[in-house]
Amino acid sequence: MTPRRLDHADTLQLPVTGDGPFDFLHTVWKPSHYATGLEAHTAACSWRTFRVGDLVAGVRMQAEDRLVIADVYTDGDYKPAHRDHLVRRLTASYGLEEDLATFTELASAVPAMREPLSELSGMRQSCPEDHFEIAVVALLLQNVTIARTTQMTRNLLTHHGQLVHFDGITLRAWFTPAELAHVTPETLKEQDRLGYRAKTLPHFATFFRDHTTEDLQEAGNLAQAFQQIKGVGPYTAAIMASHASRNPATFGLDVWNRKILARRLLDVDDASPEAVMGCLNELFPGHAGTAGLYFVEHKYLRAPVTPLLDLAGIDAWNEALEHPGT
DNA sequence: AGCCAGGTAATCC
DNA sequence: GGATTACATGGC
Numbered sequence: 431m432t433p434r435r436l437d438h439a440d441t442l443q444l445p446v447t448g449d450g451p452f453d454f455l456h457t458v459w460k461p462s463h464y465a466t467g468l469e470a471h472t473a474a475c476s477w478r479t480f481r482v483g484d485l486v487a488g489v490r491m492q493a494e495d496r497l498v499i500a501d502v503y504t505d506g507d508y509k510p511a512h513r514d515h516l517v518r519r520l521t522a523s524y525g526l527e528e529d530l531a532t533f534t535e536l537a538s539a540v541p542a543m544r545e546p547l548s549e550l551s552g553m554r555q556s557c558p559e560d561h562f563e564i565a566v567v568a569l570l571l572q573n574v575t576i577a578r579t580t581q582m583t584r585n586l587l588t589h590h591g592q593l594v595h596f597d598g599i600t601l602r603a604w605f606t607p608a609e610l611a612h613v614t615p616e617t618l619k620e621q622d623r624l625g626y627r628a629k630t631l632p633h634f635a636t637f638f639r640d641h642t643t644e645d646l647q648e649a650g651n652l653a654q655a656f657q658q659i660k661g662v663g664p665y666t667a668a669i670m671a672s673h674a675s676r677n678p679a680t681f682g683l684d685v686w687n688r689k690i691l692a693r694r695l696l697d698v699d700d701a702s703p704e705a706v707m708g709c710l711n712e713l714f715p716g717h718a719g720t721a722g723l724y725f726v727e728h729k730y731l732r733a734p735v736t737p738l739l740d741l742a743g744i745d746a747w748n749e750a751l752e753h754p755g756t
Numbered sequence: 757a758g759c760c761a762g763g764t765a766a767t768c769c
Numbered sequence: 770g771g772a773t774t775a776c777a778t779g780g781c
Binding site: 462464568569571572573574575576577578579626630660661662663664665666682683684685686687688 | 760761762763764765
């Protein structure tokens with residue numbers, strides 16, 4: 431698989447204007463996130479792909495204090511509208527304008543949050559995915575192990591997404607809803623090993639091909655609007671609201687993070703969803719999502735699911751993506 | 757073999 | 770309404 435080459439097209443300077451501390455590394459790289467091939471990180475540098483309509487953009491990000499410098503690479507036809515989109519997309523994806531001071535103050539009064547806060551203070555929610563993309567991720571997380579989620583993600587991105595190379599790194603890139611809408615359920619089931627999700631994923635593709643994100647944001651009740659899509663239930667809708675819509679009060683509770691929170695908040699191995707969410711909302715009113723994020727990422731900080739790369743690691747990374755199975 | 761995985765929809769009462 | 774149950778697949 432020879433990746434498509436992207437050329438340098440722009441450099442964006444994105445100031446962090448939101449109140450509160452800023453931790454660049456843990457904002458762009460999340461220790462708990464499973465490997466997608468869509469992004470790669472070293473201690474100082476982060477690479478990520480974005481779809482802006484038909485355009486494929488590769489972005490290399492670094493930070494100087496409270497300024498994020500983003501170098502943009504594309505396959506041509508880069509217009510001012512693309513620049514505007516990417517400035518807004520990157521600023522929103524990493525919460526650069528969001529106020530973290532309220533949460534930080536709330537958290538400093540909660541003993542269970544002492545360690546996560548001291549090690550991750552200034553971390554913001556990261557969601558480079560748009561609503562469609564994060565809904566696909568959440569769908570692939572439903573009722574399976576992470577090993578299978580990773581397998582299905584790899585299959586979908588290999589067969590229907592793209593492989594690109596820029597700034598010395600090779601990454602996968604998402605498919606658009608319109609592109610995925612052409613894929614039949616039979617292919618999704620037999621080639622991509624999606625199981626029963628093969629029947630629901632096409633609903634995601636057609637919904638987001640035919641509805642803009644603005645349509646969704648206009649709905650009074652986001653969670654309810656999302657659940658009109660077949661295959662989107664309370665969990666996936668909460669992921670969409672907390673991640674893509676960046677509602678800090680929403681937290682998508684599943685059996686995995688439920689156990690992590692039960693341990694930290696209630697000192698037990700597991701507890702009912704009501705008990706866990708009740709405690710989280712009581713301690714962090716309006717910021718349950720941010721609080722959950724800190725607890726989960728802190729749990730994986732010492733043993734990340736996808737560790738940071740060093741310079742030597744990048745060659746092995748590129749090799750694995752370009753020549754899988756060798 | 758059987759159970760379980762970072763849920764959801766359909767079908768009961 | 771709230772409580773079951775089937776749903777695909779793969780690993781242990």
